[in-house]
Amino acid sequence: MDQKDRVQYARSLYDAHGDKAEAEAARKAATARAAGKAVDAEVWDKIRAHIRELRGAYQG
Numbered sequence: 001m002d003q004k005d006r007v008q009y010a011r012s013l014y015d016a017h018g019d020k021a022e023a024e025a026a027r028k029a030a031t032a033r034a035a036g037k038a039v040d041a042e043v044w045d046k047i048r049a050h051i052r053e054l055r056g057a058y059q060g
Helices: 003-034 038-058
Strands: none
Touching (some): 003 038
16 A cells, blocks of 8 residues: 555545544554554554544644
8 A cells, every 4th residue: 555545545534433543543553463464554553643644634
């Protein structure tokens, strides 16, 4: 998943889940890590970072 796709996915997740989106991304990262899928976990960590940026942008 490239940068553009991650940003778009983060925005969609945030639009759908609001403030709970970051926690959802963190949960998915943890699940991937526990399953030994380090690359997937890294993608979810990056999506979570994009969501964090979006939350800051929408706060004022």
